[in-house]
Structure formats: structure tokens, C-alpha cells
Amino acid sequence: MGSESIIGARHIPDHVAIVMDGNGRWAEERNRPRLYGHRAGVKSVRTVVETAREVGVKHLTLYAFSTENWKRPAYEVKGLMALLKNYLRTEQQTMLDNDIRLRCLGQMDRLSDGVRDTLAGVMEVTAPCSAMTLNLALSYGSRSEIVEALRTLAGRCAAGELDPSGLDEQAVSDQLYTTGQPDPDLFIRTGGERRLSNFLLWQLSYAELYFTDIK
Ligand code: FPP
Numbered sequence: 539m540g541s542e543s544i545i546g547a548r549h550i551p552d553h554v555a556i557v558m559d560g561n562g563r564w565a566e567e568r569n570r571p572r573l574y575g576h577r578a579g580v581k582s583v584r585t586v587v588e589t590a591r592e593v594g595v596k597h598l599t600l601y602a603f604s605t606e607n608w609k610r611p612a613y614e615v616k617g618l619m620a621l622l623k624n625y626l627r628t629e630q631q632t633m634l635d636n637d638i639r640l641r642c643l644g645q646m647d648r649l650s651d652g653v654r655d656t657l658a659g660v661m662e663v664t665a666p667c668s669a670m671t672l673n674l675a676l677s678y679g680s681r682s683e684i685v686e687a688l689r690t691l692a693g694r695c696a697a698g699e700l701d702p703s704g705l706d707e708q709a710v711s712d713q714l715y716t717t718g719q720p721d722p723d724l725f726i727r728t729g730g731e732r733r734l735s736n737f738l739l740w741q742l743s744y745a746e747l748y749f750t751d752i753k
Contacts, residue, residue, distance in 0.1 A: 553597035554590060555722035555738055555745070558582065560729025560753030567753075573617040580621050584629070587672060591636050597671045597719050599643065601737050605679035608648070619653050622676070626656045630663065637669035643715035644678035671719060678715070680739040687713030716741055729753050 558579055565575030583600060590598045603618060610618075626640075633640060640660050649657065657676070690713050694700040700709075711717065721741045727733075730751040734742065 550594045551723040552595070553599070553720050553722040554595050554724045554726065555599040555601075555742065556586065556725075557601045557727040557729075557735060557737055559727055559731055563729065564753035572614055573621075576614075576618055576621055580625055583625065587629075587638070588636075591638060591670050595670060597673065597722075599673040599675060599716075599722065599738070601675045601678065601735075603644075603676045603678070604736065605645070605677055605682060606736070608677070619650060622674075623653050623656050626660050630660050633660065633664050633667065633672070637667045638664060639667040639671045640664045641671055641673045641715075643673050643675040643683075645682075646676070648677045673716065673719070675715075675737070678737070680734075680736045683714055684710075684740055710740065714740060721745065724748065726750070 561575035561579040562572040563575070564578065565572050568574070583602075586600070587598065602622065607618070608615065632638075640657075642657055642661065646654055646657065657674075687710055691700065691705060691709060695702050695705075716738070721743065722738065722745045725734075725738075725742055725745045726748045728750050730749075730753070732749045
């Protein structure tokens with residue numbers, strides 16, 4: 539796309555995956571607590587979702603919380619979960635109005651009952667929506683996603699339901715959280731780091747990678 543504005547872009551990617559990094563440093567640069575940065579991050583989430591829907595992106599995946607993020611100080615984890623729950627409650631109607639389906643990529647069972655129930659509720663009511671799928675990666679780690687998929691496939695082989703010689707790339711893709719969705723064509727990471735950080739390692743095989751220093 540070069541420097542062309544995305545609004546005027548001729549080719550809109552089907553699936554965009556974003557690592558929303560740099561919230562903490564953005565806040566620290568302003569002598570504010572990290573949660574101030576995450577609150578600003580939620581505003582950016584709203585803008586990104588709205589813009590993606592407007593320009594015709596069909597699948598948008600946001601890395602909202604990694605399995606590694608559980609190791610952050612308890613107050614930060616608690617604050618992030620509160621922001622997430624609040625976002626889900628306030629955005630449900632907007633998602634319905636804009637025909638956006640919510641899906642979760644990650645270990646939903648590790649989320650608190652409150653967050654999980656809210657998430658499940660929004661996923662259920664938006665299930666018929668089809669203009670865009672918003673995937674929130676929550677308690678997500680790509681290696682464990684792949685291990686889990688292989689475990690399932692190995693179990694089916696051991697049970698005689700599957701022949702190992704028939705296993706192919708599609709069989710693995712079908713076991714991932716993103717099953718049924720195309721792989722991302724574009725990966726974006728904000729915040730200045732140039733890494734994938736255990737995000738969609740299988741699915742990003744052919745994606746274009748775009749890193750920006752913007753926080
Ligand atoms: C990375 O910044 C961002 C996160 C770990 C959390 C992003 C999550 C939210 C904004 C909360 C709600 C999510 C949604 C989808 C509404 P960082 O803290 O790693 O920043 P740093 O690299 O500067 O430390």
C-alpha cells in the first residue's frame with residue numbers, strides 16, 4: 539500500500555492481524571500509570587474496528603492479552619480485564635449495528651467467570667453477523683495453540699479415526715482457533731518492536747509484515 543491512505547487503497551486485505559503494543563511506554567512517557575495507556579488503547583481499538591469495517595476488511599484479529607501477560611502485576615491484569623469487560627458491554631450494540639461477529643482466540647477457560655460470561659454472551663448474539671469477524675486473542679499463545687491442535691490430531695490417530703499418512707496442512711489449520719477463517723494477509727505491530735511474540739505463527743506464514751514505531 540506504500541504511503542497511500544487505506545481509505546483510497548485499491549486492494550483491501552481480507553484479514554488484518556494487529557499486535558497493539560506500546561500502551562505502557564506511551565503512558566510512561568507522559569508520567570502516567572500503565573493503565574492510562576491501556577485506556578487510550580481501548581480508544582484505538584474502537585477506531586481500528588470502525589475503520590476496518592468501513593474499508594471492507596473481512597477479518598480483524600487483535601492481540602488483546604497473551605498467555606505471557608498473566609505474569610504482569612495483579613493490578614494491571616485486573617485493570618486490563620475490567621477494560622475488556624467494559625468494552626464488550628459497551629460495544630455489543632455497535633457490533634450488531636455494523637454486522638460484526640465477535641470471536642475469541644485463546645484459552646477462554648483461564649478468564650474469570652465475569653469476563654468469560656460477558657464474552658460468551660457477545661459471541662452468541664453476534665454469531666449471525668457476517669460483514670466482518672472481530673477476533674480478540676485473549677490468553678492466547680501460538681505455540682500452545684499448535685501443541686493443542688497436534689494433541690487433538692494425535693488422539694484421533696490413536697483412536698483409529700484418522701490415518702497419520704492423511705494428515706495435511708488443512709487438518710492442522712482446522713484445529714486452530716482461527717478455523718474457517720482465511721490466514722491474515724497483513725500483520726501490523728505498533729510500538730517499535732519488530733517481533734511476532736508468539737502470535738499466529740502458523741497463520742502468518744504468508745503475511746506481509748508491517749512494523750510501526752507509533753505507540
Ligand atoms: C500492549 O501494551 C497492550 C496490551 C498488553 C493490552 C492491550 C489490551 C487492551 C487495550 C485492553 C482491552 C482490549 C480490548 C480489545 C478492548 P504493553 O503494555 O505491552 O506496552 P509496552 O510494550 O509499552 O509495555
